[in-house]
Amino acid sequence: MSEHFSDRLRRTAEPIWKAQHAHPFVRGVGQGNLDRERFEYWVRQDYCFLVEYCRLFALAAARSPDLPTLTRFAELLRATAVTEMSLHRELAAGLGISEAELEGEPMAPTTQAYTDFLVRTAATGDFAELCAALLPCMWGFSEIGLQLALGPRPADTRLAAWVDAYADPDFAALADWCRGLVDRLGANAPPATLQAMEAAFMTSSRYELAFWGMAWRMERWPA
Amino acid sequence: MSEHFSDRLRRTAEPIWKAQHAHPFVRGVGQGNLDRERFEYWVRQDYCFLVEYCRLFALAAARSPDLPTLTRFAELLRATAVTEMSLHRELAAGLGISEAELEGEPMAPTTQAYTDFLVRTAATGDFAELCAALLPCMWGFSEIGLQLALGPRPADTRLAAWVDAYADPDFAALADWCRGLVDRLGANAPPATLQAMEAAFMTSSRYELAFWGMAWRMERWPA
Amino acid sequence: MSEHFSDRLRRTAEPIWKAQHAHPFVRGVGQGNLDRERFEYWVRQDYCFLVEYCRLFALAAARSPDLPTLTRFAELLRATAVTEMSLHRELAAGLGISEAELEGEPMAPTTQAYTDFLVRTAATGDFAELCAALLPCMWGFSEIGLQLALGPRPADTRLAAWVDAYADPDFAALADWCRGLVDRLGANAPPATLQAMEAAFMTSSRYELAFWGMAWRMERWPA
């Protein structure tokens, strides 16, 4: 049987994804020794990210070619806006960050660049590009969560909860559904579409890696 | 206290809304004597409409200026895609229409014209226009449901269920929330924005009335 | 050599296109006996149409996959907004319609339905659907112009000028370029894309025919 399109994408992005797994931020989560300041920074910026990721799911729902796909994205949107963001708010509360502070957090340069890329692609690209652009975030977090869950459980309860959330089989199932969607859209697609999908997948992969780097060095806008 | 913007819109559209209340289709629902064929036609076309109305909520979520508005539209989208459309599928099943038949129903001219107007406005207009365009459907159905609920309960259980659904206080609360949003967007808006909002509200109102007419004469595309 | 995709589209739409050629409005132009009132109505509504058709070219430019395509649509947009609309303004002036009157003309139901379909498809569909949706207008007018030019020249100078404009080889070249674009986008495209493209082409073809009908009966919104 021939390789799925998502396998090919994953292989092309291998050096970037490998660098994600090896990133000191990710390893710090797994080893339970990531410092609180960097983790707090990540929580704030990921909250900003999720607001925009919701817009991505919303545009995906709006542009879905059929009702089952539309419904799935509608559920993903609501789950993100309601469930996942609530978890972030709780996590933030545990770190002493008020909801108002969280809402008022300005996006750092990498968060803005990544989310502008995602929303722009979702609004003006073809539906297949939109799906290829949103895949690396879901798939990557699931892969990282599952990988870290193989190691010893982090002593830090917050970091342990982080691993649990992204190692969750339900989350893996969501990522699998997205992969399947990309595979279906890539099957029999003409070369120009495949190229555009690969470009979107690679750009998002690069931004996923850059997001860890941003959190690690607690990036700020130049004064 | 000055009048809310939505009161002004409602007043401008009064002749059209009055014609809705007086429409033989609407009166037939209330009196419980609407023939089954016309009702069945309406169920099929309203199902087509709802798929596109979901896209409208999705675009509203994608373009919401803040997280609470985004979240509310995300919930509306899911409630429509999952709950309301399931009710339509049940209603259709009760009328002997299979799910496959329902999904395969082609849009009649008025359904297509109305939904293309809505999605086009949602995709390329300002957010305030999007909200003004989506209001007449929610508000109108709530008003009609509440009005019909004042009369005797239709003997036909299907029509009685129809009245119950749209007379529901939760549905009225949704319509109120949409009105409040339009009021906030219209408050202190410059004349050009108010004009664009009024034009969108009037166009949707006209299409709401035309939708009853379409169902009454069971409109089809010319051969 | 295998058939081009646009040949297949044209063949599927044959009954609709044939009905266009046979339409009393089109025949009236060719025979030079179309009454002035209907022609005037058409000029007004086609002006409304062109404003929206410009938006279609603009969205096509914005979403073009490469610079040559973007540039071509940029030129088409400017040619339509500046040159073709000036010709309509002159034509209108010759009919005693002031520019202010022309700008203030409200869209009739068919013009609104067609242009909302076009802009909605251009804003939320894939680029291939956008191109398939815009083709029937350009190709159809070119085909009708060339067909009418084979007959005797209409005595009415306005109708003769109309035939000249759409029989122009430059206009045919534009239509050919659009066909070529659709052929390239359809080549090797997966079934779902081809279906979406065909659906868009058929819907626009139906609206092209309906546009002649609208002008013939001088359609107005119901009171």
Next chain:
Amino acid sequence: MSEHFSDRLRRTAEPIWKAQHAHPFVRGVGQGNLDRERFEYWVRQDYCFLVEYCRLFALAAARSPDLPTLTRFAELLRATAVTEMSLHRELAAGLGISEAELEGEPMAPTTQAYTDFLVRTAATGDFAELCAALLPCMWGFSEIGLQLALGPRPADTRLAAWVDAYADPDFAALADWCRGLVDRLGANAPPATLQAMEAAFMTSSRYELAFWGMAWRMERWPA
């Protein structure tokens, strides 16, 4: 008379715009001693930028509230896609960069971040935000061109031509037209709109400054 909205925007952005005028890249152009490598880098990246800036004008045309605004953006789009990009191709040719090389140039991180921000805002924001986002590029280049033209003419003919292009009164007129449009959209706009417009203007201003910095250090993606 009260201050125009664009004056207020300009004042808020003053530290950023001042930093642009003082930037070694800009001063190097004015003093005629900018090294060829950095200038070549800028030509390549600005060419990438212009392709996306065309998409911005196209979306502006598609979403213009009236025909004169639509037509103006159509002309700007064509002038950029045809005239300005030809000048860049000539400039590149003079530097020994082939057209194929120019077309194949990958966007550096800052070019990608800025253009994704612009296209995203143009596609999903309100029309007023779109206009506020596109203003800093046109106005800023005009201001810098006029400022440099006050000094001695750079000996380097390429840099002299650069100054001439952006000090051109026609270019200043375009920037003025954009300012006037932003002023009209900001007049009587509600606070939320003014805030969104200011945020867009500030973000673009920051990216304009970052663009000089990118060219100065010849930014590349991390390996």
